[in-house]
Amino acid sequence: MFDEKGRDVAAIRLPQWGRVTAAEGPVPWLVVDDCGVPVEPIRRYLADFVAAGNSAGSVRSYGYALLRWWRWLIAIGVVWNKATPAEARDLVLWMKQVTKPRRSPRTVSAATAGTVNPITRKRHLGDQYESRTIRHSNAVVRAFYAFWIEDVCEGPLVNPVQLDRRHRAQRPNARHNPLEPFRPEGRIRYNPKLPKRRPREIPDERWKDVFGGMRSNRDRALLSMGISCAARASELLGVRGVDLDWSDQLVRVIRKGTGAEQWLPASQESFVWLRLYLADLGEPLGPNEPVWWTLPRRDRGDGLRRQPMNYEALRGVFRRVNTLLGTNWTMHDLRHTASLRMARDENLSLRDVQVILGHAHLATTADVYIVEDEAQVVRRVLRHLAEREHRANQPPSPVAVGYDGDDLAILLGGRPS
Template sequence: MHEVGQLRDVTMLAVPKVGRVQETGSVSLPYRLLDRDGGEVAAVSEFLLDMLANDDSPASLRSYAYELLAWFRFLWAVEVPWDRASRVEARDFALWLQTVKKPPRPRRPDAPPPGSINPVTGKRYPGEHYAARTRRHARAVVRSFYEYHRETHGRPLLNPFPRARRAEDEHLNAHHNPMHRFRQPARRAPYQPKEPRRAPRGIPDQAFNELFAALPSHRDRALVAFYISAGPRASELLGVTRDRVSPGDQTIGVVRKGSRALQWIPASSDAFVWLRLYQQQIRPLALDGPDEPLRRPLRPPSYDAARMVFTRTNEKLGANWTLHDLRHSAAKRMVRDPALSITDVQWVLGHLHVATTEQYLEPVQDEVVAQILAHHARQAAEPPWPVMPAPGYRSEVLQTLLGTAVPSGGPA
């Protein structure tokens, strides 16, 4: 236990990259955490098994396992057992995530600096430090891990990551003065990073046309056309097979990420045309089974493979668009159509709550700037209003004197 009065300097803390997340290939427990000696961390395996029983996806288990790996590496570095961690370790872990740099990735010499802004898209490249959203997710994972063991085994007695003080805040307005404003309860828990709220950023129409023209193959054009017209998530579209494509109804069947329910969503006719053109290219290949993939090689594609489609195209354009930008763009296009209701867009996008869809109603900075500049241009193009006569002269007197008509309604 860290003694009172001794402050740990996290900037000087060396956290070794020991331990790892192992993919087991087992349905009963797809992932497990191994410690620095190669042994299984039983507390983490039990927590992941509970997640699996709650019908969480293997992808969620993998994400949680890696977040817990970072937490256990930190505890191993400060030599504190996981069940003896206190709020001091939680605080220092939050500070460490703020200061530590992400593991470096192989970069080309001409690659843009981390954290810089792309001149084509206006989007910022990932920085060297962990983003606020990443740190918020890490805190939520570790807190849920301790909350599970606290409720199941009764230890530790206190969660190192406390929740927001909502219980105390319930009595904030018990004796409220009607002449004063209501006091707002605390919404942010301790050690929870502040995350700026940003409106979803889509791809402008002109930029999308340039992006689509730079795609090298019919396969890539079909993928992008389905993304921009139907708005599915990347993993949802990549899992579509031949039996879930209905050109007659102009719909495709996607398995939703959260509910895992099959939903048939409409797509544009252009997307089916590009798909058919690609199928004609691979016609010599046998595509007999209804569960065969829609592209070659004949195996389910991965997200990294689809991401490389954008990586190659971005290199040509000098941009940094992502696959998820296509989903944002599709949502933006649909909400701009007055013939579509917000609930229609919610159903197509597969959002559980309509409030999630309403974020696409918020104006984007580029759109607002363009509209304001157009407003100034219209103001400059309008003819100036004639100057009203000076006070003290009646309009009919000026008309008789000058022989010209003046605007009516001037001062008498």
């Protein structure tokens, strides 16, 4: 083993040191210390991260993961460029058992944290770190140290987040065919396993309840468009006036991750609700203005002004309807619902579904959305069992003249009489 420190990770408390803050310049988000000074090793890495073409949202997400890592090193008294795999391992152990820090205590959601909603059959978020959060933390820290070790060639000597090669008989890609792509080197050593979950679909009768719980034409237009074109929440919120094709009923989105532009077909109903919503705005929408707007709750002295709708405002829409219905639906459930509907349509190929969803690989679409409805599977199996029982109770068919019944039974796998 690489160390025998034996930390009591359960007793460690992370300090409220530093913060992630928006910044002007090429790097949109920075990690700063208590004095507001950017943490230089993180700043240099994020600058390289931005130059590689990553989005501002990814920069913010990586910043929070690195801020947690820095707080962890401060709590255990280790300098960032002296960290070893022991520190990465203990952070994983700490994240698996600690209660996540919150800015404010839970109120209504305290009774449902970690439980399964009886209507949607989806689990509410709990108070512990999810497996996906731990895996994301490991990936970010590993990429940060890879930058310093491989690209900058200064500072740390070892990457604390290592790959699991204990069961490999040889080094990765030792017999690699130069005509074939390289395989991934292996999984990160302390990554928790992810349970395979099927996408949650909003049934038609539940969809009527959700849509009926919307309080404005804006919310109805947004949900109707989301469930018809299967776009992600961030993609829909980025739509501008010039991105709407009213004649062909198309909406242009900027794909998450790739940044590619794509026109998606939307339903006629969604464009009807969109027209009603735009009429409610009371003034024409500019071609380069965002489509979705909201009003601030507080008057800042110059009256209530329209503000572009952000993700937190969209979450508020679902928070209100979930409180009304006793559910825990999210905007991403609309994407799942639309995708499953398209995948089951015999008039659409799997390739059609892949293009609409913006997946880079067909296998991703097939692995996630080619799923069987459990109720239909049960009905088919029950029908199969009933047919077998019916055939077993049928009298044997008469044997044609010239054939021996016992010989035919043995030949066809039956029992002689």
